[in-house]
Amino acid sequence: MTGTEHLIVIATGLVAGLLTSTVGVASLVSFPVLVALGIPPVVANASNTVGMIPAGLGGSLGYRRELREQPAVTWVVVATCAFGSIGGAVLLLALPSGVFEAIVPWLILFTCLLVGATPTISRWLRSRKPHEVGPRTKMSPVTTFFATLTGVYGGYFGAGSGVMMMAVLGLGLDLDLRIVNALKTLAVMAANVVAGLIFVFVADLDYTAVGLLAIGSIVGGYTGAHVGRVLPPTLLRILIVLAGVIAAVTMLT
Template identity: 85%
Template sequence: MTGLEHLAIVGTGLVAGLLTSTVGVASLVSFPVLVALGIPPVVANASNTVGLIPAGLGGSLGYRRELREQPQVTWYVVLTCAIGSIGGAVLLLALPPGVFESIVPWLILFTCLTVGAQPWISKWLRSRKPHDIEPRLTMSPITTLFAGVTGVYGGYFGAGSGVMMMAVLGLGLDLELRVVNALKTLAVLAANVVAGLIFLFVADLDFTAIGLLAAGSIVGGYAGAHVGRVLPPTLLRILVVLAGIIAAVAML
């Protein structure tokens, strides 16, 4: 790769890091750039996963105040996504490329619309159980299950997994959106770390691309956490929905 291509990957990592900590569609920016630069798709996918680990790390450090507010949920998210991502990484290495291409765009579209409708859905659910006035601050079995499934997807491909995690946690827990965003960023980190460790041992990787992505993404992830914290909840929700729709249309 040329010097300009190196700069392009660093810039892509910076943007991907910002997206990791805000709207959660980082791979839809970074993965196509790696492929456009001539890296084979499976190698680009695995390298992208490893290269974006610093984005989740920087974002999680930036959101550390929010994560301390819900330590039990934080650990549940880490464990469920880490375990799920093992299955996703195995699927990526075992299945032919493109197996999930037909369903993933619709899944992203559904989950981003769920994020948009979450306030009304939550209000309706509470109205069905007026006696249950206690806020939901712990992971239920069904929320844990869907968080784990999102971890599987994160380990397999991951594009839009942040949007999916926001939908799962937004419906399953009564938390402020800034806290949900922090948990989503940590979930992406957990899935990428576990899948990335597997890829380091058994997958073909482009270490130049990984290093360049990492350099940009750690800065972008940390900066994105500060942006995500100050965004009004309604605006953040709108941006997540728009990002998810664009992602789904692009994949279709």
């Protein structure tokens, strides 16, 4: 890489880190940039996973107040996403590159719809079970299952996994959106850490790209947590849906 390309990757890491802690579509920015710089797709995907670990770390540190409000849920989210990402990393190494290219944009669009409709769906679900009083603050088996599946996807490709986790947690739990956003950021980090450890030992990595992404992403992740905390819930939900739709349309074209 040239000096200019180094700066581009650092800036990309910064932007991707901001997106990790806010709207959750970071890899849809960072992965295409790595490919555009001439890195083979599978190498770029693995390198992106490792390089974006600091974004989740910075974001989780920025959201530590929110995470402390729900310690039990926090640990379950970490465990499920970490476990799921093992399967996703194995799939990435075993399957041909691009095997999910046709379905991923539609999956992201569907989860964007769920994120946008979460308040309405949650009210409808509560009206169907009026005997259930009090907010849902524990991970149900169904929510845990879909969180694990999101971890699998995060370990395999990851693009849009933050939006998917927002949908899963938003539908399965009655928590403030800022807490769901914090849990989503931690979930993405957990998936990246486990998958990244596997990639370090068995995959080809571009360590220059990894290092440059890490420099930018840790700053972006921490800054993004402060931005995500102060955004009004409705505005944050709108931004998440818009970002996901734009990303899905970009992948389709």
